[in-house]
Amino acid sequence: MFLVHTLLCQRSNMAACTRRTRQMLGLLRILRNFPQNERLLSTSVLRHNVASDGPPKFTPPSKPVIIDKTQKEASLRRFLSPEFIPPRQRTNTVKFSVERKDMIQRRKVLNIPEFYAGSIVAVTMTDPHVNGSLNRFVGICIQRSGKGLGATFKLRNVVDGQGVEICYELYSPRMRKIEVLKLEKRLDDNLMYLRDALPEYSTFDFDMQPVHYEITGDVPVNPLKVKMRPKPWSKRWERPKFNIKGIRFDLCLTPEMMEHAQKWAEPWRPYDMLKEYDTSSLEEQIFKEVQENLRK
Amino acid sequence: MTALTCRFIKLADSLLRRAPVTVSRAGAALQSRAPIIQGIRTHRTNTWWDEHLTEDNPWPRHEWVEGSRRVGLVAVKLGMMPVWTKSGERQVVTMLQVQDCHVVKHLSKEEYDGHTAALIVGGKNVSPFHRPEGYLEVFRNAGVPPKQKLTTFCVSDNAIIKPGTPLYAAHFRPGQYVDVTAKTIGKGFQGVMKRWGFKGQPASHGQTKTHRRPGSLGPGGDPAKVFKGKKMPGRMGNIYDTTHGLKVWRVNTKYNILYVNGSVPGHRNCLVKVRDSILPTRLENNKNPPFPTFFADGDEEIPEDLYDQDMFQFGEPMSFI
Numbered sequence: 001m002f003l004v005h006t007l008l009c010q011r012s013n014m015a016a017c018t019r020r021t022r023q024m025l026g027l028l029r030i031l032r033n034f035p036q037n038e039r040l041l042s043t044s045v046l047r048h049n050v051a052s053d054g055p056p057k058f059t060p061p062s063k064p065v066i067i068d069k070t071q072k073e074a075s076l077r078r079f080l081s082p083e084f085i086p087p088r089q090r091t092n093t094v095k096f097s098v099e100r101k102d103m104i105q106r107r108k109v110l111n112i113p114e115f116y117a118g119s120i121v122a123v124t125m126t127d128p129h130v131n132g133s134l135n136r137f138v139g140i141c142i143q144r145s146g147k148g149l150g151a152t153f154k155l156r157n158v159v160d161g162q163g164v165e166i167c168y169e170l171y172s173p174r175m176r177k178i179e180v181l182k183l184e185k186r187l188d189d190n191l192m193y194l195r196d197a198l199p200e201y202s203t204f205d206f207d208m209q210p211v212h213y214e215i216t217g218d219v220p221v222n223p224l225k226v227k228m229r230p231k232p233w234s235k236r237w238e239r240p241k242f243n244i245k246g247i248r249f250d251l252c253l254t255p256e257m258m259e260h261a262q263k264w265a266e267p268w269r270p271y272d273m274l275k276e277y278d279t280s281s282l283e284e285q286i287f288k289e290v291q292e293n294l295r296k
Numbered sequence: 297m298t299a300l301t302c303r304f305i306k307l308a309d310s311l312l313r314r315a316p317v318t319v320s321r322a323g324a325a326l327q328s329r330a331p332i333i334q335g336i337r338t339h340r341t342n343t344w345w346d347e348h349l350t351e352d353n354p355w356p357r358h359e360w361v362e363g364s365r366r367v368g369l370v371a372v373k374l375g376m377m378p379v380w381t382k383s384g385e386r387q388v389v390t391m392l393q394v395q396d397c398h399v400v401k402h403l404s405k406e407e408y409d410g411h412t413a414a415l416i417v418g419g420k421n422v423s424p425f426h427r428p429e430g431y432l433e434v435f436r437n438a439g440v441p442p443k444q445k446l447t448t449f450c451v452s453d454n455a456i457i458k459p460g461t462p463l464y465a466a467h468f469r470p471g472q473y474v475d476v477t478a479k480t481i482g483k484g485f486q487g488v489m490k491r492w493g494f495k496g497q498p499a500s501h502g503q504t505k506t507h508r509r510p511g512s513l514g515p516g517g518d519p520a521k522v523f524k525g526k527k528m529p530g531r532m533g534n535i536y537d538t539t540h541g542l543k544v545w546r547v548n549t550k551y552n553i554l555y556v557n558g559s560v561p562g563h564r565n566c567l568v569k570v571r572d573s574i575l576p577t578r579l580e581n582n583k584n585p586p587f588p589t590f591f592a593d594g595d596e597e598i599p600e601d602l603y604d605q606d607m608f609q610f611g612e613p614m615s616f617i
Binding site: 089094095098099106108109126128148149150171172173 | 372374375377378380383384386391393548551553564565608610611612613
């Protein structure tokens with residue numbers, strides 16, 4: 001345990017940019033040093049009320065819930081939802097802090113899980129026109145936009161051959177449940193090109209079972225490259241301003257077309273200092289604040 | 297306004313020179329305090345408490361009566377955010393923060409316009425440097441730091457407030473309707489389509505160099521002139537504009553923020569003037585407000601957040617509908 005403690009101390013002193021490698025090394029060291037005491041079992045026993053009449057029903061034995069206590073909180077994935085980060089504006093910070101309070105209050109009532117563009121999410125909402133009925137929709141998250149209370153996310157699915165996209169507001173009072181069926185990232189932040197891709201890449205079963213995901217370590221990145229329908233597309237996705245890495249351009253475009261698209265490249269953009277927005281310190285501050293207030 | 301500043305400057309000069317001042321009747325009326333300046337700087341000993349104890353309190357607090365008009369506030373426009381009603385409908389609100397709002401001066405009926413009394417209210421403290429002496433004199437008399445914006449509110453006689461009183465956001469309550477006045481965002485010299493909403497001309501079908509022009513300027517030979525007030529290109533914006541009948545959804549008393557329905561003229565962090573709505577259909581909602589204003593030293597205890605009945609509060613469990 002002393003070894004682990006020193007390792008953890010070392011980890012905390014190192015630079016933030018090597019966080020990922022640090023975590024991996026730390027985990028490997030722990031696993032190597034403690035192969036036997038890796039898991040502490042704790043069982044949660046659910047006892048059903050056995051009916052007194054009739055043959056006794058078969059109650060399957062309770063499944064053990066494995067809680068990994070050797071992994072400290074520091075190794076849990078730190079995720080701050082993107083709508084908490086304020087945009088680069090000349091707004092008074094009081095506005096953001098007051099809005100954040102409201103967001104935290106709402107999060108105490110409704111659990112908004114961690115998800116990214118590319119994860120498959122199931123959303124249950126109350127119907128505004130029929131009292132008491134719930135609507136459930138499953139889809140792949142193609143975009144997360146908006147800041148503050150008006151944050152939205154778009155889910156896309158193909159239902160009966162018809163592509164359907166629904167834009168949901170995270171903090172709407174009609175939202176009942178958001179569950180992540182499959183947590184993963186894609187090569188891009190914005191998957192709007194799925195509209196012009198073959199429909200098989202946007203179809204997801206409504207009765208899909210949730211896939212287990214880790215709460216530690218990095219989010220798995222799906223390196224899938226999507227095949228597109230023939231041109232014309234809704235947007236010229238080959239142009240460098242979209243910076244899309246998740247399309248198989250070699251199957252739908254000739255090298256001449258790719259070169260022609262590079263005419264719209266703006267190579268000075270990464271060096272534009274006026275567009276720089278470093279959110280690392282802000283993010284840490286806001287993350288601490290949010291964690292504190294959610295625990296209260 | 298220049299006449300007033302001249303008088304202030306004269307008084308200030310006389311004070312500095314320590315010479316006796318012949319205070320005219322108008323000048324005496326300007327001073328709200330009893331002691332007359334006779335070449336010596338008087339040290340003010342009477343506080344608000346003394347005034348309350350005297351029998352003829354010059355600043356009595358009356359009850360609200362139908363037809364009385366009370367003061368408004370000067371607030372800073374922070375930004376906008378969504379708000380949901382209990383039935384799930386989404387509305388947008390503007391957040392207006394009341395920063396250091398004080399009543400700076402009282403003008404009686406005779407001083408102001410002969411019909412109604414007026415109260416000058418200032419909002420948002422600024423530095424006292426690089427400002428004209430006459431401007432600072434007003435604030436010195438009220439005992440208040442200098443403000444960025446001063447506005448006049450026409451007020452009925454039962455709603456006068458002593459200069460120096462701070463005004464808070466709890467002056468307005470959720471469910472009330474307000475009018476918000478501010479300077480609109482300046483757009484510079486703009487053409488007729490953006491400025492007045494003209495339709496312009498078609499993009500093609502033979503139009504020669506005419507796509508956003510005003511077209512005809514009026515009738516022909518009979519008037520043989522262009523009428524005054526013809527809508528033409530010119531400077532747009534940067535003028536005072538009022539939005540009427542905005543509902544107050546929520547009042548945050550800790551940070552003094554008003555959540556007002558819809559949008560409000562002006563850019564972010566601009567100073568706006570908020571007052572009770574004058575629309576005849578909204579008078580019913582503005583009954584029994586805190587009169588003449590909300591006093592923080594009073595006995596009334598209000599919670600940190602005041603919500604409107606119809607508004608969905610975020611801490612509520614999702615058991616509605």
